[in-house]
Each structure stands twice: as structure tokens, then as C-alpha cells.
Amino acid sequence: MELGLKQHRMIHSKPSRYSLIRGAKGTGKTTAAIYRSLYLKNNYCLYDDDKVLILTSNEEDTNSIKNTYIAAQEETRFEYLSIFSNEKIKPQVLTLESIMYKYYLKYEDRYKLKKEIIIENDKKKIMKDxxxxxxxNYPRLRILQIDYTQFFIDEVKWIKSCNYLxxxxxxxxxxxxRKCEKGQGPQRINKNSTSRKAIYELMIMYNEKLNLKNFVDDEDVNIYALKMLESVSMGKYTHIIIDKSDNLTKVQLEFINTLYKQKSYSTMTFLIDIDGEYNANSWMIKGKKVNIRPLGEKVKSYIFRNNYESQEKPMETNENIIVNNLNVDDLENFQYCDIRHGRAYDFMRDYSRISDIIVNDEKGDYEYINEELVELPVYSDIAAGEPIQINxxxxxxxxxxKYWLKGIKNPFILKVKGDSMIGANIDDGDYVVIRQEQAANNKDIVAVDIGGNATLKRLSIGRDRILLMPENEKYxxxxxxxxxxxxIGIAIGIIKHKN
Structure with missing residues (x-):
């Protein structure tokens, strides 16, 4: 496949504790993540105990990723080499299920258990009982019906998947x-309701019966695996990449976080298919939105949109993997000057998709998702010279x-025409972010309507008169x-085109 600009930026980016790569199936997420694992292995595995782990959802994906890794390793053997390269370190590619089951078996061994995983028919029989x-205990509670057996099985599965024990x-x-077909379960379960109390008691009794019959369900396996992992300090990973992470439950996410070895250069990367079918117990997807709150920190986010026909199965031969030269002409470069706080930010946007925003700061490049952006209308033109007719x-x-404009209501942008404000770092062609206001303080830079003509000047309030002051001696x-x-409003920021 061809690796595009966004893939390259992600692969070579500085370490960030949490990264999120989103895109439809076939947009190159997995292949780019494989190259990323090679880059991390050669540049950010500084000690012998540093390890890289790629987690998959099934064995078929595991084998495909291993084949692609071999080809990518051969291709980049010189490109990614650094003084930190260590041939002894090789990324492990495992299914999440297999590594959790390994820790579950350790839990069984420690506590001398020998459990059997319950099948669906036995589960239904126990739940009905x-x-x-x-x-x-609740004779008047209508939801306690045998017809709702599958609903209760699913609800108990959700409770245990979330570790709400x-x-x-x-x-x-x-x-x-939760959505139920009519006759299969209630439409809503209110907080602190009798229904919830009854369901919780149902779960406790269900667990007790499983234990008496020497059964465990899949959720128990994951919970015991997490408990076992929390009790040991060995076997942790400096870098973890999780393929198809959109269906992770809360317990699985906690398990992965516990696998993670925290260092200043450690990374955890989640790959999410935005067009897939999601598990009802997913902790990473809420409704149709990606839920980044469980990660607890600022997440570096990438969105891959270009579709590659052969990405459904990662390539197995070196000849099929082609890396394009970076084309920086695909991006416009800007600088945002924050007048209120005296800060400046460099950022880029895609020519063909202006909502693709990448900000560069001391931690590296960060691509913002739509929910983190604010859309501002742009009006043209306003004079930074003599007043002109407002458009x-x-x-x-x-x-x-959004965080650049925190607390600002009704912002908009005016495109500047003229050079009267060059002393305030406002040049011809700049975009000035305006906070809509009808009053201003002395020395504020203001957009003013004078009889239908608009101008941008610094407000000077004297004892006997009010002036609009230019920042250029020519005016x-x-x-x-x-x-x-x-x-019209007060200037709070300046966007300067740098291309």
C-alpha cells in the first residue's frame, strides 16, 4: 500500500502516552501502526527491559500483521536505525484474548482452582432460576419475568464487563x-431504582450459582486475569498498539493499562474502525462517538481518510509496500497569535479538507478531531487602513x-485588508478573530462600524474625545x-498564513 502524509506524520511523531488512530476499514491504520512499532523499537526502546506489544482481536489478524511486519522490517532496516536500535527487541503480536487467558490460568494456578467456562444453555438455565x-423478594416488580432472561444475561455481562461489582x-x-425490542426487556432502568437493586441481586445470585457449579463466564475470566496482572510487576510493555480497539470493554482497557510500563517515552496507540459494528459493552465507543475520557489524559488523535483497496488484508510481500515521498504542498501552514494570553501556536490544515487541523507544540504534532474544533464564519473584508464598506x-x-477560545461567545473572523495595524502584528491578508462585543476597554484593538464602513484600530479613550489609533505612521x-x-467586536487573536 502507499503510505500518505498522515501515516508518515503518525509513524515519525514524538512519543505521546495515548494516541488514537481513527478511520474506516481500508484506510491504512494497521499498516501504519506496524511501521510505527518498528520506529518505536529502533528509537524509543532505550533499555533491555523495553518491549513492544501489538494486540489483535483474532488469530487471522495476528498472522497478517506478523507477515506485514517482516516485509516492513526488511524495507526500513536502514531508515529507522539509530544508536538505540536493539536487534534483541522484537515486537510481540498476540490476541488480547490469549494474553488475558494466560493470566487467568495463572490466577487459577495460584488459587488452586479448576473452573469450566459456561455455555449459553447452562447460563440461561441458571439465570431463569x-x-x-x-x-x-420483589413480588410486585414487573421486570422480573422469564421472558426477559436474555436481557438479564446481557445486563449482567455489561455490569461485569465494566467491573461494577x-x-x-x-x-x-x-x-x-441499551435498546430492547418490545417484550424482551425494559426500555429504561433508572438510577437507584428498585429495578437496579433487583438486577444487582440477580447478578450476585448468578455469580454464586456459577461458583457452586464450578463455572466461570467470559467476563469472570477477564476479571480474574486483571486481578492476577495487578498482583505482578513483571511482563510489562513500554509500547502497546491495540488493533481494532473499538470493542474494548472497561475491564479489557484496565487490563491493557496495567500491562503498560510507564516511562517518559512510553506510548499506547488505539486503532479504531469508525464504520464497524460495535460491541454493546464497548467502553471506547459511546453511541457513535469515540469515548476518549477513559484514557484520562489529552490524547493525540489522527484521522485517516484515504482508502486503500488492499488494506483489508495487510500486505505480505515487500514489493507491495510503497512509501510515497512526503508532499508538504497538501497542507497550509498558519500561526495563531493569542492576543489575550500572549501565546502563539503553529498549525496546519489540509487544502482539500479545511477541518483537518494539526497543531505543532513542544510534544509534537496533534491532529484535532471534529468535537475539539470550533467553526468560525469568515467575513471579508475589513480595513486596516482607511474605512471601507463592510461586507x-x-x-x-x-x-x-476550541480551547484557544475558551469562554468566548459568538466569535467570528474578519479578513484584513490594508497595513495600518502592522505595528500590532496585523498584516494585509491576516485573519483576525473577533469576540462580538458592543463595548470595549481603552487600548483594545476593535472592529468598528462607522456609518456602514468598517475598520480595525486600537481604541484610545481620552478625557475629551475618543480616537481610533492606527499602528502605522502613514495613517x-x-x-x-x-x-x-x-x-462590532474586540480582536482576541490573529491567524497568519505562512505558506
Whole structure:
């Protein structure tokens, strides 16, 4: 496949604790992640105990990734070499299920257990018995019906997948995403309701019966694996890449976090198919949105959009893997100057998709997802010279990170025409971010409408008069002596085109 600009940027980016790569199937996420694992192995495995792990969802993907890795390793054997390269370190490619089951077996061995994984028919039989028993404690509770057996099995699976084994956790948690066909279960289970209390008791009784019959379910296997891993310090990984992570449960995510060895250069990378079918117990997907809150930190995010026909199965031969030269002409370069806080940010956007925003800071490049951006209307033009007729038509839109404008209501952008404000770092062609206001303080840079004409100047409020002051000696101050004058807004930022 061809590796594009975004793949290259991700592969060679500086380490970030959490990274998220999103895209439809066939957009090159897995192949780029394999190259990333090679880059990390050669540049950010500094000690003999540093290890790289690639987690997959099935054995077929494991074999495909191993084949692609061999080809990629041959191709990049000189490109990725550094003084930190260590041939002894080889990434492990394992299914998440296999590594969790390995720790479950260790748990069994430690506590001298010999359990059998329950099959669906036995699960239904036990659950029906539990429903009848709990019904004795809640005779008026309508939801305790045998017809709802599958609903209760699924709900218990969700509780255990989330590790909500304490009553208070389940009773108070927001329970969204459950939808039942009519006659198969309730449509809603309110917080702290009698229904929730009954379901929690149902789970406790279900677990007790499993234990008496020497059974475990899949959720128990994962919980015991997590407990075992939490009790040991060996076998941790400096870099972890998780393929098809959209269906991770909370317990699985906690397990992966526990596998992670925290160092200043450690990384964890999640690959998510945005067009896949999601597990109802997924902790990474809420509704149709990616849920990054469980990661607990700022996440470096990448979105891959270009589709590659052969990406469904990663390539097995070196001849099939082609790396394009980087084409920097695909991106426009800008700088955002934050007037309020005296800071500046370099960022880029895609010519063909202006909502693709990549900000460069001391931690490296960070691509913002749509939920992290604000769309500002752009009006053209406003004079940074003599007043000109204001154009109220929207010229276009500009996307920038929301946190640059935290607390700002009704912002918009004016495109500058003229050079009267060059002393304030506002040049001809710049985009000025305006906070819509009808009042301003002395020395603020303001956009002002003077009888239908607009200009951008610094406000000077004197004892006997008000002036609009240019920041260029070529221009004279404008005296405000007309009632037909009002403030449009205050300048809070400047966007400068750098290409």
C-alpha cells in the first residue's frame, strides 16, 4: 500500500502516552501502526527491559500483521536505525484474548482452582432460576419475568464487563445505550431504582450459582486475569498498539493499562474502525462517538481518510509496500497569535479538507478531531487602513481548536485588508478573530462600524474625545464624533498564513 502524509506524520511523531488512530476499514491504520512499532523499537526502546506489544482481536489478524511486519522490517532496516536500535527487541503480536487467558490460568494456578467456562444453555438455565428466586423478594416488580432472561444475561455481562461489582457503582452509573425490542426487556432502568437493586441481586445470585457449579463466564475470566496482572510487576510493555480497539470493554482497557510500563517515552496507540459494528459493552465507543475520557489524559488523535483497496488484508510481500515521498504542498501552514494570553501556536490544515487541523507544540504534532474544533464564519473584508464598506456576506469558514477560545461567545473572523495595524502584528491578508462585543476597554484593538464602513484600530479613550489609533505612521487617527458609530467586536487573536 502507499503510505500518505498522515501515516508518515503518525509513524515519525514524538512519543505521546495515548494516541488514537481513527478511520474506516481500508484506510491504512494497521499498516501504519506496524511501521510505527518498528520506529518505536529502533528509537524509543532505550533499555533491555523495553518491549513492544501489538494486540489483535483474532488469530487471522495476528498472522497478517506478523507477515506485514517482516516485509516492513526488511524495507526500513536502514531508515529507522539509530544508536538505540536493539536487534534483541522484537515486537510481540498476540490476541488480547490469549494474553488475558494466560493470566487467568495463572490466577487459577495460584488459587488452586479448576473452573469450566459456561455455555449459553447452562447460563440461561441458571439465570431463569435466579429470576424466580429474586422475584420472591420483589413480588410486585414487573421486570422480573422469564421472558426477559436474555436481557438479564446481557445486563449482567455489561455490569461485569465494566467491573461494577460494588452495588453503589451500578446503582448510580449512567446506563445508556441499551435498546430492547418490545417484550424482551425494559426500555429504561433508572438510577437507584428498585429495578437496579433487583438486577444487582440477580447478578450476585448468578455469580454464586456459577461458583457452586464450578463455572466461570467470559467476563469472570477477564476479571480474574486483571486481578492476577495487578498482583505482578513483571511482563510489562513500554509500547502497546491495540488493533481494532473499538470493542474494548472497561475491564479489557484496565487490563491493557496495567500491562503498560510507564516511562517518559512510553506510548499506547488505539486503532479504531469508525464504520464497524460495535460491541454493546464497548467502553471506547459511546453511541457513535469515540469515548476518549477513559484514557484520562489529552490524547493525540489522527484521522485517516484515504482508502486503500488492499488494506483489508495487510500486505505480505515487500514489493507491495510503497512509501510515497512526503508532499508538504497538501497542507497550509498558519500561526495563531493569542492576543489575550500572549501565546502563539503553529498549525496546519489540509487544502482539500479545511477541518483537518494539526497543531505543532513542544510534544509534537496533534491532529484535532471534529468535537475539539470550533467553526468560525469568515467575513471579508475589513480595513486596516482607511474605512471601507463592510461586507456582511460570509466568505467561508475556518476551524480552530476550541480551547484557544475558551469562554468566548459568538466569535467570528474578519479578513484584513490594508497595513495600518502592522505595528500590532496585523498584516494585509491576516485573519483576525473577533469576540462580538458592543463595548470595549481603552487600548483594545476593535472592529468598528462607522456609518456602514468598517475598520480595525486600537481604541484610545481620552478625557475629551475618543480616537481610533492606527499602528502605522502613514495613517492618521480617526476621531469618533458621529453617533452613527458602534463597536462590532474586540480582536482576541490573529491567524497568519505562512505558506
Amino acid at each position: 435466579c429470576i424466580l428466586k429474586v422475584k420472591e 460494588e452495588a453503589d457503582l451500578y446503582l448510580q452509573v449512567n446506563r445508556t445505550g 456582511s456576506e460570509i466568505e467561508g469558514n475556518f476551524y480552530i481548536p 492618521k487617527p480617526i476621531v469618533i464624533d458621529s453617533e452613527d458609530t458602534y463597536i
